[in-house]
Amino acid sequence: MLKTRVVTAVVLLAVLLPVTLFAPVSAFGALIALVVVLAAWEWARLLKFEGVGAVAYAVLAALALGASLRLGTGWRAVRPLLEAAAVFWVLVGPFVLLRKPVLSQGAWRLFLSVAGLVAFVACWHALVVARTLGVSFVLSVLLVVWLADIGAYFAGKAFGKHKLAPAISPGKTWEGAVGGWLAVLVIASVAIAAHLFEPTLFSTLGTKVGWLRAFVVLTVLVAFSIVGDLFESMLKRQAGVKDSSGLLPGHGGVLDRIDALLPVLPLAMLLIG
Template identity: 80%
Template structure:
């Protein structure tokens, strides 16, 4: 299992890193579009759409994404799309985690079929907009989620005692969440203290709103990275599966890798303006 995980990770890095660092924005956007269309297929499967419906849903997602590019890459015209996704995560995300409705049935499934398209297309626009601002900027946004995840893993292993959401994801703890938050805060303070020349999410926020408010914004982003993670965990638990798919051997599916990014990306790009 470990060998499979390592091989998959190496292949992913060999594809993603060169495209992110050196390829034109259009090529970067095309690669992200492919990943999100696959994520749409997984989203439909988790909602238990029957037969070939997940494939049809992925096709609709591809068409919606292609149509949305008429808004322009990183343009202000895409802002309402980001706002719609943000509203979903701010309102529906916490509500679902607290009330735990049956998502793959009735009105909730219909709602999530529509919301999924908005969430995934908005994620693409946010990621491409971040890439337009620079390689260092897009990596800094991703780093917020990665640091929160890594910090939570190690802090949870070392100190985890109090379950964060035992009915949804028994492995997550409050201590782990605090460790992830602390990792982000430490790195953010280091970036602001270094006065890094390359544009990053932290430096851009720091220049606009100051240190204290930047840390508050990052706290919100860390919190919603957890919301995204738990939301997908709840979808999987209700669907009776461990992973969103087996597209990435040893790592599960696309949604398993981007669940925390789905709320963070549109929120971050809205906050940065």
């Protein structure tokens, strides 16, 4: 299993890093579009659309993304879409985690089918807008989620005692969440103080709103990275599966890798907008 995870990670990095670092924005957008469509297919499967239904949903996501390009890819053009996605994550995400409705039946299934299209298309646009601001900027946005995840893992292993959401994801702890949050704030502090790799999300926040408010914004982003992660965990638990798919051997599915990014990306771009 470890060998499979390593091989998959190396292949993914060999594809994603050069495109992110060196390719034009159009190539970056094309790659992210593929990621988004695959994630949409997995989302449909978690909502118990089987076979052709899940494929049709993925095709619909691709068509929705194509249609959204008519709006343009600039900040002003995509802001309403980002706001719609943000409203979903801020209002519906916590409600679902608290009330735990059955998501793959009835009105919830229909609602999440529509909301999923908005979330995936908004995720694509947020990443493309971030990439137009610079490679260092888009990497810094991704770094918030990566640091929160890595920090939570190690802090949870070392100090985890109090379960964060035992009915949804028993492995997550409050101590881990705090560790991830601290990891983000420490790196952000260093980046802002040392003016590293500017422009970044950290330097932009520091310039626009000051250190204190920048830390508040980063706290919000870390919190919603957890919401995105738990939301997908709940979908998987209700669907009776461990991973969203087996597309990434040793790592599960595409949605497993981007679940925390779905709320963070539109929120980050709106909060600096």
